[in-house]
Amino acid sequence: MVNQTTEHTLKANTVVQVAHSVKEALELKAQRPLSSRLISGGTLIQLEREQGKVLPEQLISLEQIPSLRGIEETEDFMIIGAMTTLSECANVECLKTVIPTVASPAVRNRATLGGNLMYTCGDTIPALIALDAKVTVVDGAEERTVSVIDFLPLRADEPIVTHIHIPKESVESFFYQKVGFRKSFSKSQLTVSSMLCLDNQRVQNNVRFAFSDGERAAMRLTSTEQALVGQQLTKSIIQEASETLRKELALIDTATTYQRTVAKNVFISELINRMEGSFE
Amino acid sequence: MSKSRKRPDGNAKVTGELKYLTDRTFPKMLYAKVLRSAYPHARIRSISTERTKELPGVEAIITHQDVPGVNGFGIITPDQPVFCDDKVRFIGDAIAAVAATSIEVAEEAIKRIDVTYDVLPVLDDPEKSLAEDAPKLREDGNVLYKKNFTKGDVNEGFKRCEAIVEETYHVPRQMHAYMETEGGVVVPEADGGITVYMGTQHGFKDQFQLSRILDLPKESIRIVSSPMGGSFGGKDELNVQPYAALLALKTNKPVKLHQTRAESVISSIKRHPMTITIKTGADKTGNVIAHDVQIVADTGPYATLGPAILDFAVEHSAGPYRFEHVAVNGTSVLTNNAVSGEFRGFGGNQITFALENQMDRLAEQLEQCPTAFRKLNLRGEQDLGPLEQRIVPTTGASDVLKNVEQLKKQIETRKDHPFLRTGVGIAMAMHGGGLGFGRLDGAGGRLSLSDDGKIDVSFGFEEVGQGIVAVIEELTTEALQCDENDITITIGDTNRVPHSGSTTASRGTSMVWHALERMKQEFKEKLCEKAATLTGEPKDELRLGTGGIYKGEVQVLTYRSLRKQLHHDDQVVVETSFDFPTTPDEVDGGHYLYTFAGVLAAVEVDLLTGQVNVTHLHQAISAGEVINELGYKGQIEGGGVMSLGYSIMEDVVMEKGHYTKPNFDTYMLPTISDVPRLTVDAIEKLPDGDGHGPRGVGEIGTVAVAPAITKAIHDALGIWINKIPVDPSIILQAVEKEGGTWWNEFENEQPIASHK
Numbered sequence A: 001m002v003n004q005t006t007e008h009t010l011k012a013n014t015v016v017q018v019a020h021s022v023k024e025a026l027e028l029k030a031q032r033p034l035s036s037r038l039i040s041g042g043t044l045i046q047l048e049r050e051q052g053k054v055l056p057e058q059l060i061s062l063e064q065i066p067s068l069r070g071i072e073e074t075e076d077f078m079i080i081g082a083m084t085t086l087s088e089c090a091n092v093e094c095l096k097t098v099i100p101t102v103a104s105p106a107v108r109n110r111a112t113l114g115g116n117l118m119y120t121c122g123d124t125i126p127a128l129i130a131l132d133a134k135v136t137v138v139d140g141a142e143e144r145t146v147s148v149i150d151f152l153p154l155r156a157d158e159p160i161v162t163h164i165h166i167p168k169e170s171v172e173s174f175f176y177q178k179v180g181f182r183k184s185f186s187k188s189q190l191t192v193s194s195m196l197c198l199d200n201q202r203v204q205n206n207v208r209f210a211f212s213d214g215e216r217a218a219m220r221l222t223s224t225e226q227a228l229v230g231q232q233l234t235k236s237i238i239q240e241a242s243e244t245l246r247k248e249l250a251l252i253d254t255a256t257t258y259q260r261t262v263a264k265n266v267f268i269s270e271l272i273n274r275m276e277g278s279f280e
Numbered sequence B: 001m002s003k004s005r006k007r008p009d010g011n012a013k014v015t016g017e018l019k020y021l022t023d024r025t026f027p028k029m030l031y032a033k034v035l036r037s038a039y040p041h042a043r044i045r046s047i048s049t050e051r052t053k054e055l056p057g058v059e060a061i062i063t064h065q066d067v068p069g070v071n072g073f074g075i076i077t078p079d080q081p082v083f084c085d086d087k088v089r090f091i092g093d094a095i096a097a098v099a100a101t102s103i104e105v106a107e108e109a110i111k112r113i114d115v116t117y118d119v120l121p122v123l124d125d126p127e128k129s130l131a132e133d134a135p136k137l138r139e140d141g142n143v144l145y146k147k148n149f150t151k152g153d154v155n156e157g158f159k160r161c162e163a164i165v166e167e168t169y170h171v172p173r174q175m176h177a178y179m180e181t182e183g184g185v186v187v188p189e190a191d192g193g194i195t196v197y198m199g200t201q202h203g204f205k206d207q208f209q210l211s212r213i214l215d216l217p218k219e220s221i222r223i224v225s226s227p228m229g230g231s232f233g234g235k236d237e238l239n240v241q242p243y244a245a246l247l248a249l250k251t252n253k254p255v256k257l258h259q260t261r262a263e264s265v266i267s268s269i270k271r272h273p274m275t276i277t278i279k280t281g282a283d284k285t286g287n288v289i290a291h292d293v294q295i296v297a298d299t300g301p302y303a304t305l306g307p308a309i310l311d312f313a314v315e316h317s318a319g320p321y322r323f324e325h326v327a328v329n330g331t332s333v334l335t336n337n338a339v340s341g342e343f344r345g346f347g348g349n350q351i352t353f354a355l356e357n358q359m360d361r362l363a364e365q366l367e368q369c370p371t372a373f374r375k376l377n378l379r380g381e382q383d384l385g386p387l388e389q390r391i392v393p394t395t396g397a398s399d400v401l402k403n404v405e406q407l408k409k410q411i412e413t414r415k416d417h418p419f420l421r422t423g424v425g426i427a428m429a430m431h432g433g434g435l436g437f438g439r440l441d442g443a444g445g446r447l448s449l450s451d452d453g454k455i456d457v458s459f460g461f462e463e464v465g466q467g468i469v470a471v472i473e474e475l476t477t478e479a480l481q482c483d484e485n486d487i488t489i490t491i492g493d494t495n496r497v498p499h500s501g502s503t504t505a506s507r508g509t510s511m512v513w514h515a516l517e518r519m520k521q522e523f524k525e526k527l528c529e530k531a532a533t534l535t536g537e538p539k540d541e542l543r544l545g546t547g548g549i550y551k552g553e554v555q556v557l558t559y560r561s562l563r564k565q566l567h568h569d570d571q572v573v574v575e576t577s578f579d580f581p582t583t584p585d586e587v588d589g590g591h592y593l594y595t596f597a598g599v600l601a602a603v604e605v606d607l608l609t610g611q612v613n614v615t616h617l618h619q620a621i622s623a624g625e626v627i628n629e630l631g632y633k634g635q636i637e638g639g640g641v642m643s644l645g646y647s648i649m650e651d652v653v654m655e656k657g658h659y660t661k662p663n664f665d666t667y668m669l670p671t672i673s674d675v676p677r678l679t680v681d682a683i684e685k686l687p688d689g690d691g692h693g694p695r696g697v698g699e700i701g702t703v704a705v706a707p708a709i710t711k712a713i714h715d716a717l718g719i720w721i722n723k724i725p726v727d728p729s730i731i732l733q734a735v736e737k738e739g740g741t742w743w744n745e746f747e748n749e750q751p752i753a754s755h756k
């Protein structure tokens, strides 16, 4: 008898459903709230699968929802669809220093901004906090727009992110640095970002400092911000801010000494760089 | 002759057109998976495959009971079980394997194999293994091997020293990280034998090892082993060949086994982590009088080449220097960590890091220039080798040192940025080629005129990505004065190639050259003789050339027509076999041919993050003639980048015998962004009358990089590093201890704004 080989495959455990509108995605999600998950670029989900996480029974793809793609410019905002890839986002002026630090070119061609915001410690999050970005989310029937920092705890309910609105503030006043384990394509050890607008060397009200430890959700460093608001950026103010920052970072008990020291150093170096005439 | 010829295998590799052995498929092919241990150290109480048998698509399940021959492998001692029966000794130990009709079924099947264990204490550090009450990993204890070397009396020597440096150095477990993970296909043949399509560095050794395991005659096992996607020493030892072979024989179907990266990380061998304690002393003028070295290597649970690697480290403990009194004690210790084995540099990288750091520290203590201090202690052309054995005369040591010294003078120290410090460091190394005295180190090759009228040149070497095909092409066309269209190159198939020994120990280029030197005259004469008979031209006036046989500038016969006109049985074949040249002195493991590297590294240290940015890596190499420029540069630059990873980022960290970085998302290798400016100077000159030809350069580019980088960090910040990869938090601590150099400057300087 001929030795026949028939291929046996296991029953697939995961079904991918393609939604064509946000409404349809919501309906699909409502059908199996506990055993489904949205998928955009799928790069995080792929990473998690490689790490041994089991895929849910249903993946709801947002790829075929045109309204979630693209970048629109209004007078005050850059409005970015959640399904816009990181590679496309690199064209947005204020994200020019941010996007190249995330993953690799190939990953960025698939990865989306919405997906990055939903990733616990997505590298764009500290930047979006510093930029005071807002997020539009649809949760059940409701659609709302909230600031990124307020959005972070809402992620647990798995809403659909539809758009990210970035105010067109001064790009020169924006700062971002990711500290990885090598020069590119690395997990973050820590990521910091700030917005520091100066008028005649005086710190304006919209000062924002954000910190992420590369594991947990990013946070704002409000005491440090308070110490700077309205102050003239001088050596002694920087010295004071440095001390406040040190204390504020010390309160983050999940952070390592290395992370705290580097975060402080990097922020302070940015203040020094911004101070007129320093190190000249 | 174009020395910068493109690699014959280059285009197909770069375009992705080339099929690797792991890309092959065969009709009716099955897929295999190996079940590895759940614990780093445990007694196996039971193995049950009952639940696997029910799974449709599973065609065979094998355990230790299914090994017909020796249940073990190892290039020297077969002490690593193919399948564990009573005990597992590291997390990569194999317990069972499955062949199924798809990868998914095979994966599910191994999950259904039930193994019960009695967990044993984990020896995750050589120190623990050496403790009195440590459980024994083998009957005679936990020391795999010891190697000592003494010259003079160090204790007497230290009495005469004015400056003494004593330090302990730690070097990491590095991963080869070849692009193509282990695997391929094993195909059962009609005659009861098998063909193994899997990458290796030594096809005939795999054939031998498999024959022992499978209890099959060697002739029944054909190994097809080139091309492969990288090895760096990592595939010289057997890896997954036995599993696919056993399953193919059991099912009588082709079986594919290709490890995922995560599976590869778990099971593959790694570079030996070592702890090296050295005490070195010099007199007032800077002559090193005494050098006392203790090496402890974490070799994992099985031997593979652990002893030979320790021998190599011990041999190179004093590197290119001549010290009056030397004592080296090396111990290779068994642990429940990853199996450590062969890796580009072969123990030289570890010891060179420690030795070169000692030299720099001593120079500082003596307030001498590190280069002048090295020169003072450097070997001369006619000096004995490091084991006091006779070696081939060489000026390599002083040549490479001069080269980097010159460059260092030219590099302007750039004005420091407030948050950056820059530094430059140099280091050097001496590295033996071949396996050393007393080791079977046969080589050979074959030239023949094949039926299609091509000159076939054949070696038992493997193309692992290093460029041996380009070297063979270059040397053959040069030796025979023909061109690349006249020749075919046959490698990587035990059915078709002669024994050349392993593609290891920087021996490939050297052995190809030697083989051709031995064969070329006889081969040319044979061809000319046949041509003379056929054409009636006087034999002595004929010569080989492009496309055929020439008389003067006139072609009298093409190779093709020569072949056609010969009787079929009239074969033109020249073969040679010989041994890699060794020292005439009976010094076990002692080398004879050495290469040298001088390295200059420039770094920028970020004071805010403690991170090190290597900005320039220069290597001066003394290894005789360059055979292929691109290949040579590729080896040195690639080796440099590999060691940049070793110096500042790579470490296969294990905690309690488990890998903490199981994949490339956390195990950091340099990417193209981390690659600094790379420059290579080849010093080709050899002493007059050197008849040994070009030396191999597969390893030398990796050996002295780390100490150059750490010296550059010292130059930048004034801190000594005794552990690699360099930990940015240690650098940051050092910077912060001084109150943060940049912060002090800021606090103490008057910013211009406040002047206004």
Ligand SMILES: Cc1cc2nc3c(=O)[nH]c(=O)nc-3n(C[C@H](O)[C@H](O)[C@H](O)COP(=O)(O)OP(=O)(O)OC[C@H]3O[C@@H](n4cnc5c(N)ncnc54)[C@H](O)[C@@H]3O)c2cc1C
Residues within 6 Å of the ligand: A037, A038, A039, A040, A041, A042, A043, A044, A045, A046, A047, A062, A082, A083, A086, A101, A102, A103, A104, A107, A110, A111, A112, A113, A114, A115, A116, A117, A118, A119, A121, A122, A123, A124, A158, A159, A160, A161, A162, A185, A186, A187, A188
């Ligand atoms: C090799 C590799 C390297 C990486 N490196 C980095 C890195 O350096 N920095 C970094 O930040 N990330 C990194 N990532 C993670 C990931 O690629 C990015 O975070 C990416 O932006 C995720 O986007 P995505 O569209 O692929 O998300 P997906 O994988 O599709 O989804 C991610 C999560 O977001 C949810 N989600 C997706 N879209 C929406 C939406 N519109 N509304 C609500 N929920 C949504 C999904 O349900 C899922 O939980 C890396 C991933 C890989 C594979």
